[in-house]
Amino acid sequence: MTTPRSLPASGETATPPVPRRVPRFLVPVAATALTAVLTAVTDLWFLPFVAGLVLGPLARGRAQAVVPVTAMAAVGGWALVLLWRAWSGEPIGGAAQVTAALAGLPPSALLIIVVTLLSALLQGLCGVWLGRSLTSLIRAVPREDRRPDLPSGPAVSQPASNAPVHRTPSSPTEQGLS
Numbered sequence: 001m002t003t004p005r006s007l008p009a010s011g012e013t014a015t016p017p018v019p020r021r022v023p024r025f026l027v028p029v030a031a032t033a034l035t036a037v038l039t040a041v042t043d044l045w046f047l048p049f050v051a052g053l054v055l056g057p058l059a060r061g062r063a064q065a066v067v068p069v070t071a072m073a074a075v076g077g078w079a080l081v082l083l084w085r086a087w088s089g090e091p092i093g094g095a096a097q098v099t100a101a102l103a104g105l106p107p108s109a110l111l112i113i114v115v116t117l118l119s120a121l122l123q124g125l126c127g128v129w130l131g132r133s134l135t136s137l138i139r140a141v142p143r144e145d146r147r148p149d150l151p152s153g154p155a156v157s158q159p160a161s162n163a164p165v166h167r168t169p170s171s172p173t174e175q176g177l178s
Helices: 024-043 047-061 064-087 092-104 109-140
Strands: none
Touching: 024 064, 047 064, 047 109, 064 092, 064 109, 092 109
16 A cells, blocks of 8 residues: 555656664664573573673663663563463462562562562663773773873983982981981
C-alpha cells in the first residue's frame, strides 16, 4: 500500500527507499542482556555489575547512551531469566513469597521480583560508575612521556668549576648566633 508521501509529484521521479539500519544502542543492549541471561542461568548473579564495569569506560562523553543501555540490559537480562524459569516450570512465585515471608514483608511475589530487578539495575549502574571512575583516574595519572623535562643546556646557568660557591647560612650556629 502506498501513502501520499511516497507518490512522486507531477513530473518528479520517486526516490529509492533507504534501507533501515539497526539502531546503535541495540548492539550493546543485546550483548549485555545476553551476558546477563547466560550468567544468570549459571547462577552468577553479580554479572550485571561486571557488565556495567565493562561498559563504564564507554560512558566518557556518552553517558546519556551507556547508562540507559546498561539499565535496560541488566533489568532485561534478569527479567528474561525469571520469565524463562517460570515458563519452564520452576516455582518463581512460590520462592518469591517465601523470600518475602522470611524478610518480614507481605507475601507478595511481585514485590520480591521487582526488588530482584532493582538489584540488577543497581548492580549495572554501580558497575558503570566504577568503570567510569577508574577510567578517569587512570587517565588523570601522568605518564612519563607527558612530564616536562628538566631544562638543560646553555639556558641553565651552572657555576664554573673554579668559581667560588656562595652558600647562605641556614642555622643560627652557622650564622654565629649561638
